[in-house]
Amino acid sequence: AQSISGTTTPERADARQVRYQLLQARGNGRARSAQILDSVHSRYQDATYSTCDPQSRLWDFQGHQFDINRATGIGIAHDVSMRFMGVPFLWLPWMRFPVNGQRLSGFLAPSFGGSSNSGMYLRVPYYLNLAPNYDATLEPAFYSLRGPMLGGQFRYLLDASKGELNFNYMPHDNLYGGKRWMLQYQDSTALIPGWSFNANINRVSDNTYFEDFGNSLTLAATSLLGSSAYINGGGSWWNAALGVDTYQLTDPTLPQDVQPYSRLPRGVLDLDIPLSGPLIFGLRSEAVAFRKHGAPEGDRLDLYPYLEAPLQGAAWFLRPRLGFRYTRYWLQGNNGDPSRALPIAQLDSGLIFDRSVNLFGHSYTQTLEPRAYYLY
Numbered sequence: 001a002q003s004i005s006g007t008t009t010p011e012r013a014d015a016r017q018v019r020y021q022l023l024q025a026r027g028n029g030r031a032r033s034a035q036i037l038d039s040v041h042s043r044y045q046d047a048t049y050s051t052c053d054p055q056s057r058l059w060d061f062q063g064h065q066f067d068i069n070r071a072t073g074i075g076i077a078h079d080v081s082m083r084f085m086g087v088p089f090l091w092l093p094w095m096r097f098p099v100n101g102q103r104l105s106g107f108l109a110p111s112f113g114g115s116s117n118s119g120m121y122l123r124v125p126y127y128l129n130l131a132p133n134y135d136a137t138l139e140p141a142f143y144s145l146r147g148p149m150l151g152g153q154f155r156y157l158l159d160a161s162k163g164e165l166n167f168n169y170m171p172h173d174n175l176y177g178g179k180r181w182m183l184q185y186q187d188s189t190a191l192i193p194g195w196s197f198n199a200n201i202n203r204v205s206d207n208t209y210f211e212d213f214g215n216s217l218t219l220a221a222t223s224l225l226g227s228s229a230y231i232n233g234g235g236s237w238w239n240a241a242l243g244v245d246t247y248q249l250t251d252p253t254l255p256q257d258v259q260p261y262s263r264l265p266r267g268v269l270d271l272d273i274p275l276s277g278p279l280i281f282g283l284r285s286e287a288v289a290f291r292k293h294g295a296p297e298g299d300r301l302d303l304y305p306y307l308e309a310p311l312q313g314a315a316w317f318l319r320p321r322l323g324f325r326y327t328r329y330w331l332q333g334n335n336g337d338p339s340r341a342l343p344i345a346q347l348d349s350g351l352i353f354d355r356s357v358n359l360f361g362h363s364y365t366q367t368l369e370p371r372a373y374y375l376y
Contacts, residue, residue, distance in 0.1 A: 011039050019054075020044070022068075027075075027099050028054055031066075040071040049075070049097070059084050059109045061097070073100040084110050090124065103129045108137070117212045118175075119145030133157045146173045146212070149180075163187035163199075168213070180213070181205045191231070199229040207252045223251035224259070241268045261290040261297075280308045282323075298331035306344070319348040345376045 002017035013036040021028045031047035043065065050060035063080035075097050082090040089110065098104040105128050114120040125139040139151035149170040156163055166184040173180045185201040202225040204210065210222045230243030245263040249256065271283040284304040291297050306323030321344075328339040350371035357366050 012036055018044070022070075022099055027051055029060065040069060042068045042070075044068070049077070061095075062088075068099055070099065073098055073102050074104065075099045082107060082110070084112065089122070103127075103135065105129045114144075117145075118143045123151070125151075143170075146170065146175055146180075160191075161187065161189040163189075173212075176206075176208075176212070179205065180209060182209060182213070194235055195231065195233040197229075197231050201227045201229070203227065203248060204250060207248075207250050210250050211252070223249070223254060225250055237271060237273050239268075239270045242266070256294070259292070261292045261295070263288045264291045265289060278309045278311055280310070282306045282308055296331060296333060296335055298329050298335070300327065300329050302327045304344075315352045317348075317350055317352075321346045321348075347372075347374045349373075 002015075004013060004015040007013075013034075015034045016032070018031045018034040019029075020031065020034060027049055029044075029048040029050055031044035033045045034047075035043045037043060045065055047066045048060045048062050049066060050057055052058050052060070060083055061077055061080050062083055063077040065078045067076045067078075069075070077095050077097065078093070080092050080095055081088040082092075090107070095106065096104065097106055106126070108125040108127050110122065110124045112120065112122045121141055121143045123139050123141040125137050128136040128138065130136060134154070134156035136155070137153040139153075141149045141151060143149065147170060149168055151168040152166070154165040164184075164186050166182075168180075168182040170180040172178070181204070183201065183203045185199065187197070187199045189197040191197055204225065214222065225248040226245065227247070228243060228245045230241050233240045242265060244265050247260045247262060249259045266288040267286070269283065269285045271281070273281045275281055282305070284302075284306075286302045287300070289297075289299045303326045304323055306321050308319065308321040311318045323344040323346075325342040325344055326340070328337070330337050348371075350369055353368040355366050357364050
């Protein structure tokens with residue numbers, strides 16, 4: 001501050017030409033004048049506020065007056081402009097903002113950029129603190145070559161479920177000549193003890209969406225989107241799953257033939273049942289229906305029962321196994337129904353050698369694990 005005066009009883013102070021830093025928050029800025037009204041209230045005139053580093057400020061607020069309440073963690077700005085890299089892009093007569101780590105509805109830092117496909121774009125996200133266990137973000141955007149777009153995110157955390165929804169929607173793309181959209185949804189829900197539901201849905205309106213709107217090299221190079229939804233169950237000696245898998249090709253340069261088959265549906269059952277002593281009866285099984293437009297379709301059953309007797313000591317292990325692999329296809333059309341039946345014998349064995357060594361004054365453990373594996 002250029003000058004400061006105040007009293008200790010009551011706790012008041014006045015300062016001119018101030019640079020300030022909130023000690024229990026990341027907020028900082030400058031002000032023509034600052035007043036400490038009491039132990040929790042302060043007021044700043046013709047001030048700026050930002051949570052960025054003062055030496056590399058990306059965004060800030062510039063307002064006629066800021067009132068800060070450290071007890072509630074909330075600041076109120078009057079006649080305020082939001083600036084990005086010093087350029088104003090939004091004016092509000094009044095707004096609230098957090099001055100600590102608490103969640104509060106309001107605008108987030110904007111983003112902008114550009115590409116040869118879509119031109120310059122500006123995104124201004126607005127955060128909605130709906131409840132302690134769910135919230136949302138709305139993100140209106142504008143692309144200079146394509147038009148307006150609305151994006152958003154919704155997150156929830158319930159007693160038995162958690163998930164996240166992300167979307168982008170453009171009602172009319174000036175270059176494409178139609179609507180464009182993107183949808184991502186993830187959910188994990190506990191059903192009954194031992195059973196759960198898991199979904200991971202990813203879809204776009206067309207196969208050039210990421211090429212036009214992907215704002216990173218990873219997104220722009222995405223060639224395949226996978227979606228799945230499964231009911232999963234498990235116990236001490238079994239695991240089961242039933243669900244679907246679908247795929248969408250998002251690279252316009254690739255032929256449709258490279259798109260994987262959808263699995264509508266797919267069921268899996270795995271068993272590891274202890275018998276007498278070290279003996280274990282196991283089963284790996286899968287039933288799946290392969291579906292793909294314009295390609296041969298069919299169903300497959302794969303069964304692999306086996307007996308295993310794993311043995312292990314402090315420095316060795318031995319895992320003999322005898323099994324039988326049976327696979328059967330039911331193909332549509334005149335493609336036949338191929339099958340296979342394979343007896344399988346395998347022996348997995350190994351030794352474990354450890355010793356302590358000193359190297360450059362430090363102690364290490366050196367491990368040697370020779371292994372032999374036989375499969376017939």
